[in-house]
Amino acid sequence: MKIRTVALNTFKEAIRDRVLYLLLFFSAVCIILARLLSILTVGDRIKIIKDVGLASISLFGALMAILMGTGLVFKEIDKKTIYTLLSKPIHRFQFLLGKFFGLVLTLLIMIALMSVIFLALLFFHTFHIEWRILLPICFVFMELCLITSVALLFSCFSTPILSSLFSLSFYIIGHLSWGLETLIKKIPSINMRAVFKALYTFLPDLENFNFKTEIVHNLPIPPDIYLYSVLYGIAYTGFVLVLAMLVFRRRDFI
Amino acid sequence: MNAALKIESLHKSFKTGFIPKKKTILKGISLSVNAGEIFGYLGPNGAGKTTTIKCILGLIFPDEGFIEVLGYPFLSLKAKEKLGFLPENPYFYDYLSASEFLDFYARLFGIKRTERQTKTRNLLRLVGLEKAAHIPLRKFSRGMLQRIGFSQALINDPDIVLLDEPLSGLDPIGRKEIRDIIVRLKEEGKTVFLSSHILQDIEMICDRVAILVEGEIINQGKITELISEKILFTEIIVSGIKPDDLAVLGGNVSTQGDRTLLKIHDEDRVESIFKLIQSSGGKIHSLIPRTQTLEDIFVGMVKKT
Amino acid sequence: MKRYVLITFLLVSCITFMGLKLRLDNISREKVPGSSIIYIPSVKYLKYATLGYTSIAADLIYLWAIQYYSDTEIKDRYDHLEHILSIIFEMDPYYLDPYEIGAVIAVYEAEDVGAALRILDKGIENNPDQWLFPFEAGHYAQRNLNDYKTAQRYYKQAMNIDGAPAQARRLFANAAFEIFDYETALKTWFEIYQTATDERTRKIASNHLYRVRAAIDIRAIKEALAKYRDRYGHYPLKIDQLVPNGYLQAVPSDMDGKKYIYEPKTGEVKPPTIPWKR
Numbered sequence: 001m002k003i004r005t006v007a008l009n010t011f012k013e014a015i016r017d018r019v020l021y022l023l024l025f026f027s028a029v030c031i032i033l034a035r036l037l038s039i040l041t042v043g044d045r046i047k048i049i050k051d052v053g054l055a056s057i058s059l060f061g062a063l064m065a066i067l068m069g070t071g072l073v074f075k076e077i078d079k080k081t082i083y084t085l086l087s088k089p090i091h092r093f094q095f096l097l098g099k100f101f102g103l104v105l106t107l108l109i110m111i112a113l114m115s116v117i118f119l120a121l122l123f124f125h126t127f128h129i130e131w132r133i134l135l136p137i138c139f140v141f142m143e144l145c146l147i148t149s150v151a152l153l154f155s156c157f158s159t160p161i162l163s164s165l166f167s168l169s170f171y172i173i174g175h176l177s178w179g180l181e182t183l184i185k186k187i188p189s190i191n192m193r194a195v196f197k198a199l200y201t202f203l204p205d206l207e208n209f210n211f212k213t214e215i216v217h218n219l220p221i222p223p224d225i226y227l228y229s230v231l232y233g234i235a236y237t238g239f240v241l242v243l244a245m246l247v248f249r250r251r252d253f254i
Numbered sequence: 255m256n257a258a259l260k261i262e263s264l265h266k267s268f269k270t271g272f273i274p275k276k277k278t279i280l281k282g283i284s285l286s287v288n289a290g291e292i293f294g295y296l297g298p299n300g301a302g303k304t305t306t307i308k309c310i311l312g313l314i315f316p317d318e319g320f321i322e323v324l325g326y327p328f329l330s331l332k333a334k335e336k337l338g339f340l341p342e343n344p345y346f347y348d349y350l351s352a353s354e355f356l357d358f359y360a361r362l363f364g365i366k367r368t369e370r371q372t373k374t375r376n377l378l379r380l381v382g383l384e385k386a387a388h389i390p391l392r393k394f395s396r397g398m399l400q401r402i403g404f405s406q407a408l409i410n411d412p413d414i415v416l417l418d419e420p421l422s423g424l425d426p427i428g429r430k431e432i433r434d435i436i437v438r439l440k441e442e443g444k445t446v447f448l449s450s451h452i453l454q455d456i457e458m459i460c461d462r463v464a465i466l467v468e469g470e471i472i473n474q475g476k477i478t479e480l481i482s483e484k485i486l487f488t489e490i491i492v493s494g495i496k497p498d499d500l501a502v503l504g505g506n507v508s509t510q511g512d513r514t515l516l517k518i519h520d521e522d523r524v525e526s527i528f529k530l531i532q533s534s535g536g537k538i539h540s541l542i543p544r545t546q547t548l549e550d551i552f553v554g555m556v557k558k559t
Numbered sequence: 560m561k562r563y564v565l566i567t568f569l570l571v572s573c574i575t576f577m578g579l580k581l582r583l584d585n586i587s588r589e590k591v592p593g594s595s596i597i598y599i600p601s602v603k604y605l606k607y608a609t610l611g612y613t614s615i616a617a618d619l620i621y622l623w624a625i626q627y628y629s630d631t632e633i634k635d636r637y638d639h640l641e642h643i644l645s646i647i648f649e650m651d652p653y654y655l656d657p658y659e660i661g662a663v664i665a666v667y668e669a670e671d672v673g674a675a676l677r678i679l680d681k682g683i684e685n686n687p688d689q690w691l692f693p694f695e696a697g698h699y700a701q702r703n704l705n706d707y708k709t710a711q712r713y714y715k716q717a718m719n720i721d722g723a724p725a726q727a728r729r730l731f732a733n734a735a736f737e738i739f740d741y742e743t744a745l746k747t748w749f750e751i752y753q754t755a756t757d758e759r760t761r762k763i764a765s766n767h768l769y770r771v772r773a774a775i776d777i778r779a780i781k782e783a784l785a786k787y788r789d790r791y792g793h794y795p796l797k798i799d800q801l802v803p804n805g806y807l808q809a810v811p812s813d814m815d816g817k818k819y820i821y822e823p824k825t826g827e828v829k830p831p832t833i834p835w836k837r
Binding site: 181182201202205208222224225228229231232235236238239242243245246249 | 562565566568569572573575576577579580581582583584586587626
């Protein structure tokens with residue numbers, strides 16, 4: 001109940017933040033830009049629209065998650081609103097979870113809006129609503145939840161600029177995981193390979209949430225991937241949130 | 255009688271700087287606040303008043319020591335259920351309106367919807383902000399923020415209210431209003447713990463005080479016990495007597511216009527001087543015996559350390 | 560929440576996601592042919608996009624390309640080989656490896672020697688001081704296409720570059736020989752012979768000179784024989800017979816002074832010694 005209170009409050013704060021609408025505006029622009037780009041191509045126009053549209057939703061969603069997430073806790077500490085809040089009967093972890101779910105709710109709405117614009121554009125072109133395209137968007141949302149939790153974690157102890165850099169690094173590392181896998185094959189020593197394999201397994205693999213290519217090219221997706229991806233997302237997000245709770249527990253607010 | 259707030263042997267130090275250097279803020283504080291009284295926590299800036307309050311609230315974790323609020327361990331949620339807090343220079347969520355703001359905190363106490371609405375309305379009326387109920391907090395002035403801060407501290411009808419420098423930055427009217435609210439809280443049976451460095455206000459409303467200097471409590475107790483009733487000196491304002499004559503009377507003399515201010519240290523001589531002035535045909539405008547104030551004690555004690 | 564509760568949660572979630580990750584890796588996902596390069600951007604714009612980091616962009620694209628071309632699952636990966644390489648060349652024209660390796664991939668994997676030569680041409684154009692590119696191009700032309708004319712052209716380029724191995728010149732001379740340009744061959748082998756710094760090179764040069772010389776002589780003899788045959792309807796019994804009629808100036812001997820072997824029935828003329836066995 002208390003988590004819900006903080007979550008709704010965070011949602012109110014985010015919804016009233018102008019930065020959010022700026023990003024939404026730009027994402028809409030990009031999605032519509034897809035229409036223009038498709039004119040330049042020879043061949044399948046729809047594919048370009050789908051690709052650009054999905055990429056925009058993914059990119060701007062990530063930007064929203066990072067930009068808003070890194071301010072979540074930092075702003076409360078910096079502006080000292082956290083003093084009054086923690087003087088009330090609320091656990092620190094309830095505060096964190098409330099912040100997290102508030103932002104997740106905001107992102108859900110934003111993604112939904114972007115999807116509507118995207119689907120409308122596609123309908124405009126194909127006179128057909130392809131519901132399948134919502135699948136990669138759902139997984140993009142899952143990815144955004146994970147990124148939000150990471151941004152929240154960094155927000156607990158770092159300034160927004162540094163937190164944004166760290167979160168962005170997390171995002172980039174997450175998408176380059178396959179590169180590490182390739183590198184590991186070339187390491188001669190077995191022991192070193194084991195060490196790096198452990199590191200590789202620990203580092204996030206955000207490609208597990210990436211189904212854009214498959215949907216655009218109508219490739220088959222093995223069904224158990226859905227379940228495992230979702231579980232992976234939940235487990236990793238849980239891990240990061242618990243880490244944030246640990247960091248935040250005994251923090252002195254000077 | 256149960257202590258509303260009990261602190262024993264509170265120690266807190268911080269490591270600051272790039273090369274961590276240990277700085278001790280609180281060096282073993284012990285104090286006790288009785289239920290239903292107004293307790294003043296005095297000290298110069300940087301003495302550790304705010305740190306103490308943050309320790310009580312669980313915003314800072316003490317190195318060692320024992321704190322109990324309303325009989326509960328200080329970190330427990332039960333303690334916070336009946337506690338209200340107003341921070342120094344309050345800053346609140348500026349994207350919320352006044353009523354949304356109070357509603358948010360009310361929810362954290364689990365207060366039901368209808369009750370929330372009533373409470374919010376009443377509190378806004380109490381602090382004189384009912385017209386500003388729907389204005390976002392970012393448009394509030396300093397005084398208005400202080401008042402809405404008060405209302406959030408009282409939203410849960412607390413048994414003890416902690417106020418950190420509640421009168422700082424207010425104009426005289428604001429100060430009076432806040433003082434009145436605090437006194438009214440005492441009348442309702444609440445305990446008030448307030449920290450300040452404005453001694454005149456403390457003197458006016460507090461029952462007991464503790465004086466904190468550089469992390470140590472150098473004195474605590476009832477104000478009446480700390481301040482003796484001894485008259486230090488008497489100030490008389492007269493007119494119609496020539497300054498030369500006045501000089502004969504002794505004491506310090508300063509003149510402004512046709513009025514002269516006499517400062518007489520010796521209590522015994524006051525009466526004779528009084529008669530002398532009357533016989534000389536002078537007019538006495540005021541006669542004020544000055545007793546020892548809290549400020550005097552305070553300055554004296556600070557100077558000693 | 561108690562500390563140990565949180566730490567337990569932490570470990571459990573960590574192990575869970577690591578386990579899930581390993582499980583997910585095992586699920587193979589279909590790759591679209593050429594999916595890694597859905598769009599190959601125009602080179603001109605890519606340069607702007609890299610914001611001045613063109614050199615490292617070239618490195619990264621090259622690294623990616625190596626992995627891409629090693630991936631046997633992508634069936635049509637050679638379709639855009641030249642385009643991808645041209646991007647790397649445009650980014651950093653002085654990065655030498657891509658030219659060389661690109662040519663190797665073209666020849667041995669894509670089996671397109673023409674592409675390899677085009678790649679190496681680019682290398683020559685951007686790096687005229689590198690003898691390796693024309694040298695390799697010559698090899699490919701000679702070995703894979705049997706095109707000695709092209710090879711000769713490349714070897715000529717190579718041998719004129721500072722630092723080129725002496726071999727380049729020899730290959731040039733040999734190529735000239737193969738396209739029957741005996742004059743150039745002779746001249747070049749003579750130069751090699753004269754400028755040889757070690758015995759082995761001198762020997763090689765000498766043998767080649769012998770061969771070229773023999774080829775020139777045999778060509779002259781065969782021309783004369785042909786004229787004789789036109790006239791008389793049959794080959795002469797001896798080569799000497801060609802002299803009086805003026806078909807041949809004189810009976811040539813090989814470089815060692817020996818006579819050429821002549822088979823009157825077939826009109827075959829052969830050198831008396833195998834050049835390498837001298």
